[in-house]
Amino acid sequence: MYSDTAQARIPTPTAPTAPSAPTWDPQQYLRHAGHRARPFLDMLTRIPELPTRPARIADLGCGPGNVTTLLTDRWPEARVTGFDLSPEMLHRATEEYAGPTAGGGSLDFRHGDLATWLPEEPYDLIVSNAALQWVPSHPGSFAAWINGLRPGGTFAFQIPANFTAPSHALLAELCDAPRWRARLAGHGARYIHLLEPAEYLARFTELGCAVDVWTTTYHQLLQGPDPVLDWVKGTALRPVLTALGDDRDAVDAFLTEYRDRLREAYPAGPRGTVFPFRRIFAVARKEA
Numbered sequence: 611m612y613s614d615t616a617q618a619r620i621p622t623p624t625a626p627t628a629p630s631a632p633t634w635d636p637q638q639y640l641r642h643a644g645h646r647a648r649p650f651l652d653m654l655t656r657i658p659e660l661p662t663r664p665a666r667i668a669d670l671g672c673g674p675g676n677v678t679t680l681l682t683d684r685w686p687e688a689r690v691t692g693f694d695l696s697p698e699m700l701h702r703a704t705e706e707y708a709g710p711t712a713g714g715g716s717l718d719f720r721h722g723d724l725a726t727w728l729p730e731e732p733y734d735l736i737v738s739n740a741a742l743q744w745v746p747s748h749p750g751s752f753a754a755w756i757n758g759l760r761p762g763g764t765f766a767f768q769i770p771a772n773f774t775a776p777s778h779a780l781l782a783e784l785c786d787a788p789r790w791r792a793r794l795a796g797h798g799a800r801y802i803h804l805l806e807p808a809e810y811l812a813r814f815t816e817l818g819c820a821v822d823v824w825t826t827t828y829h830q831l832l833q834g835p836d837p838v839l840d841w842v843k844g845t846a847l848r849p850v851l852t853a854l855g856d857d858r859d860a861v862d863a864f865l866t867e868y869r870d871r872l873r874e875a876y877p878a879g880p881r882g883t884v885f886p887f888r889r890i891f892a893v894a895r896k897e898a
């Protein structure tokens with residue numbers, strides 16, 4: 611049985627390689643945009659009023675920008691900047707959403723690496739949705755990010771915490787199987803650097819913040835054939851697809867093996883396929 615909680619039980623690859631930054635595919639990622647945006651909307655409801663108007667907001671790991679725009683619904687006059695590392699994601703976000711907003715604010719997107727990003731001016735809100743799991747060093751940046759907030763400002767993030775679920779454990783297992791190990795060891799288990807919710811809470815209280823940390827498991831009902839495979843093609847499979855590159859035969863063989871395992875783990879029901887997905891949330895408000 612797979613546990614939904616213990617990150618540490620993810621198999622350790624026998625011959626770890628350092629996966630390079632994955633190539634992102636905004637179109638594939640957006641195929642499940644509704645389910646992916648839901649946690650962000652839930653997080654928004656827990657973010658308190660911001661200290662200044664118009665507010666200055668950063669979205670770290672903004673992806674294709676569809677979630678970043680939700681910030682301008684809540685704070686229409688805000689100046690919002692999304693930062694991301696992926697040229698494909700930044701291109702999509704800029705094409706679709708950059709420019710002045712209806713409420714008199716603005717939205718722009720810039721290249722930024724979260725491993726080194728520092729607030730370049732005071733922010734009222736720094737958010738990050740489903741991105742910090744890609745940045746193992748993220749807890750080490752919390753002090754600098756909180757320091758870059760105005761008094762009374764907020765840092766809020768959400769990260770998937772699903773890496774011992776079959777979707778991700780099977781991927782890690784397959785990458786480490788004899789057939790794939792030489793090319794893929796380590797590509798399916800990149801997420802062991804997450805902290806437990808209580809540890810996130812402790813980090814922010816130590817930094818003098820008022821903190822709200824919680825977890826939610828979304829019982830997502832997905833439609834279509836092999837929908838869990840389709841889901842991970844937009845996220846957890848990116849490092850594998852990037853590593854296999856143009857080797858079509860290898861991509862097809864890997865996806866077939868993985869798909870068969872997923873079908874067993876997530877059988878299709880009469881109304882769709884249930885794909886439970888656990889996520890950690892943290893909302894930290896700096897002292898006013």
Ligand SMILES: C[S@@+](CC[C@H](N)C(=O)[O-])C[C@H]1O[C@@H](n2cnc3c(N)ncnc32)[C@H](O)[C@@H]1O
Pocket residue numbers: 634646650670671672673674675677693694695696699722723724725738739740741744745845
């Ligand atoms: C799963 S997507 C989330 C996108 C968006 N926040 C959303 O909620 O839809 C993860 C994003 O994090 C970005 N990312 C990963 N590592 C990063 C890094 N070191 N610096 C900046 N962005 C990074 C990826 O390029 C990708 O766009």
